[in-house]
Amino acid sequence: MVKWYPIKFFPIFKEKIWGGNKLKEVLGKETELKNVGESWEISSVDDNISVVSSGSFKGKTLTELIATYKEEIVGNSVFRVFGTNFPLLIKFIDAETDLSVQLHPNDVLAKKRHNSFGKTEMWYVIQRDNDSRLVLGFKNGITATDYKKHLKDKSLPSILNDVPVNSGDAFFIQTGTIHAIGAGVLLAEIQQTSDITYRVYDWDRLDDNGKSRRLHKREALDAINFGFKGEKMVFDTIENQSNQMVSCNYFTTNYLHLNDNKEINNKDKDSFVIYMCIEGDAFFSGYEFEEHVKLGETVLIPAALKEFDIKTNNVKLLEVFI
Numbered sequence: 001m002v003k004w005y006p007i008k009f010f011p012i013f014k015e016k017i018w019g020g021n022k023l024k025e026v027l028g029k030e031t032e033l034k035n036v037g038e039s040w041e042i043s044s045v046d047d048n049i050s051v052v053s054s055g056s057f058k059g060k061t062l063t064e065l066i067a068t069y070k071e072e073i074v075g076n077s078v079f080r081v082f083g084t085n086f087p088l089l090i091k092f093i094d095a096e097t098d099l100s101v102q103l104h105p106n107d108v109l110a111k112k113r114h115n116s117f118g119k120t121e122m123w124y125v126i127q128r129d130n131d132s133r134l135v136l137g138f139k140n141g142i143t144a145t146d147y148k149k150h151l152k153d154k155s156l157p158s159i160l161n162d163v164p165v166n167s168g169d170a171f172f173i174q175t176g177t178i179h180a181i182g183a184g185v186l187l188a189e190i191q192q193t194s195d196i197t198y199r200v201y202d203w204d205r206l207d208d209n210g211k212s213r214r215l216h217k218r219e220a221l222d223a224i225n226f227g228f229k230g231e232k233m234v235f236d237t238i239e240n241q242s243n244q245m246v247s248c249n250y251f252t253t254n255y256l257h258l259n260d261n262k263e264i265n266n267k268d269k270d271s272f273v274i275y276m277c278i279e280g281d282a283f284f285s286g287y288e289f290e291e292h293v294k295l296g297e298t299v300l301i302p303a304a305l306k307e308f309d310i311k312t313n314n315v316k317l318l319e320v321f322i
Contacts (some may be wrong), residue, residue, distance in 0.1 A: 004305040005289035007057060009050035012040035017207055020096025022186045026127055027092060027296025038093050041298035044086035045195050062086055075271040075303035078322050087322060088251055090274060090298055091189040095181040101135060101201040105223045106175040114196050118175045120250050121191035124318055125169045126278050129184030136179050137161045137229030156201045161229055170233040172246050176225030188276050190320055192250050198223055242319055254319040261311045273301040274320040282312035
């Protein structure tokens with residue numbers, strides 16, 4: 001009989017032209033890499049498959065776990081739809097400078113062009129510098145004709161919709177939405193399993209070799225929804241209970257602020273549950289396990305593990321499931 005426990009994975013770090021040091025300095029990540037823009041916490045993307053970092057499954061990949069234990073890891077309905085492909089990609093992102101202006105195709109287009117899922121996603125802002133902002137969609141009334149003209153004239157920033165942000169803000173970004181994470185923003189990202197991005201503008205910057213990154217202007221044209229601006233999520237922050245932030249076809253995310261111990265019972269869920277720690281720390285405790293989870297760490301609760309305790313004086317978590 002398998003002794004289930006909360007599963008941690010080794011982070012997969014990504015150096016980026018726009019990356020900084022907050023993943024190390026704020027979230028306590030350990031890496032020798034510089035300009036680290038992303039920490040992939042849980043991933044089954046090809047060539048970037050997460051490896052278990054602790055416990056009896058240490059050294060096993062996420063794909064191996066699902067192939068061996070199937071619905072006991074992900075849940076019956078999830079396994080029926082996705083098989084051994086884990087349906088979500090979980091990240092922390094640090095933008096020292098602006099990310100490119102980009103969008104993601106929907107499921108239909110992504111399947112047709114890339115044999116991939118689309119990329120619906122959400123962001124939770126953990127920390128931001130003064131005057132930081134996000135780009136979410138275009139200003140009101142912008143058409144495809146306007147877009148193509150400004151793209152040609154290299155004046156695209158003049159028609160982008162800038163949104164100021166504060167720590168604790170959260171946003172839901174549908175496929176087809178033009179967007180960019182602005183300089184100084186550190187956030188948690190929850191998304192469909194996909195690495196398909198159409199980059200349309202990159203602030204005219206060059207890499208260390210004096211080259212600009214590839215743009216995807218042609219591919220993006222029929223993928224953009226000019227009316228989408230992303231959605232700032234309005235949610236309760238009642239302590240010691242799960243507060244729903246977003247629920248869509250691809251994931252549900254709750255905000256959970258605990259200032260005391262809490263018994264968790266997930267018998268109503270036919271899914272794994274992911275907890276991303278966005279403040280403080282806690283011990284996930286059960287009959288034969290106790291796992292410490294601190295700021296910047298992520299833990300996967302297998303679908304077969306229905307009951308456990310979270311012991312803490314203060315922790316803020318994002319609780320994610322299908």
